Amino acid sequence: MISLEAENISAGYGNPKDKNRMQVLHEVSFTVPEGRNVCILGANGSGKTTLLKVIAGMLPYTGSVRISGQDIQKLKRREIAEQVAMMLQFSDIYFSYTVRETVMLGRYLHIDNFFGNPGRQDREIAEQAMEATGVSDLAERQIGALSGGQRQRVFLARTFAQHTPVILLDEPTNHLDLKYQEELMEYLQRWSEQETVLADGSHHRNTVIGVFHDINLAFGIAQDVIFLKDGRIVAQGEKNQTVTAEMLQTVYDIDVVNYMKRQLNHWKEL
């Protein structure tokens, strides 16, 4: 079982000893059991991305984060990355690699020879990941020459190529055309119903933990919801019980339900 537990997490940016530093998360606690898809929702600056980075062990924090009961601060970088893959929002590109080379970097922990030559399984997994994100046709292109949405899909493919049972996604549908948004969400849905077999032979139900800007897409995939406001969790739990008109109003500071209904009117005549 791969479960993720966060207990009393506080985190921020700047020197931890500095009293004036920017504190982003305040004593956040939650648990994600294996196989439960969770979406983290909140307004801009509520701490969603910071929360993901903390669980991935990328930012210093106080409190504790455990993967399957093990404190991530005691785990090696590779031990985390073998179980949890993360797709980040931005990546600057200074040196140009082909799409295939970039996706293959996701196989880093699985390839173990001096020249880093991928084996058959590595190639198959990379091809699958490119297929799933619709970048197979771009395989030989330089990523520096791709559009924002295409790059986003390449990095998604790389994340899938890591072949981990848990993936953390930071606004994965950003920059994506509707077609790819739909395809991606469908793929995530299918993927999350499957299992991943790790190198030690253990089977794990797949888990998606995602930050989504688009509430509709989030509700499409998530079973559980975490609402963040100003770095604190204001509600969490099973989607149908947690999401209420009042809660959405609190978190987004706008009457979300009516807003969505008005949006729907645009489509009724078509």
Next chain:
Amino acid sequence: MQKSHSMSARITVSALLSILVLAVCMGIGSVEIPVSGAMTIIADRISGKVLPSSVDPAVASILWSIRMPRALTAFFVGGALAVSGAIMQAVLQNPLASSYTLGVSSGASLGAALVIVSEISVPFLGAFLLPVSGFAFGLGTVVLVVLFSTKLDHNVQSHTIILIGMVVSLFVNALLTLVSAFAGAHSQELLLWQMGSFSGRRWYHVAVMAPVCILGTLLVMRYHRELDIMTFGDEQSMAIGVDTRLVKKILILLAAFLTGVSVCFSGTIGFADLIVPHTVRRIFGSSHKYVIPMSMVIGGAFMSLSDLVSRTLLSPREIPVGAVTALIGAPFFIWIYFRTPGNHEESK
């Protein structure tokens, strides 16, 4: 497979060109030595045979004792500098970074200046005191930069390292200026050292520089995949499973070591570390599996050639090799960097 064929072709051509460059560097000078004659001399030297009477022993001596060690020292210094530049550019995700950005050259110059100005002498070290002091100060400066960065920034992010590097570099430069003020009669010597030269290099220089360059490159090769990954930034690298905090330090110290030893044997020579890796990426792609070894080969050829220009252009006067690399390097860099629109796209 088409692609890997052309890749091996490109590697072969580059290697052959480098050997040709080395041969030319050994042949050209105040005494011209034809390639066939040179080959005889080298073959005889290596096999320990007596020179045939057709070969002038003075020529043999020029080739074997002066030109060969000089060209080879230049080659391995160039190789080491280029590899260190390739590392720094990748690790710091900055196409303009080099060991010099982190203060290797300012540190080394300060170390050398202290020795020159104080006229200090240490038994056993003798003539080696100057390079050893330069090396120690150069490496020390980088260690200082890394320590500061680690202290100030939990994740040791690249921009922190670059910023600290520049500040420390400027600070050390200020100290150097201070020391230079007392240089008096020694200022000429100091200036020459700072501009770099391969004049008077002997086989024992090659005996140190060659293994440092070759073994250093092999060590760096162990990290070629980490180098690829780290060009995407610290967080991306962590997500993929690279222990960036550790690997970054190892690679920076390796790069500083390669530069440090090179600086010891040549003085501070700029531009090779900047332009060679970029040229190599243009020809062989960005994968460090190719970038690292080919930077060594092409960096070596570039430096040997620069040294040839430095000693023949205004012969019998020598111009500092650092000036040559900059004169060739600056316009070449602009050309290679801006040659294609969009600057990254090579092939569709």
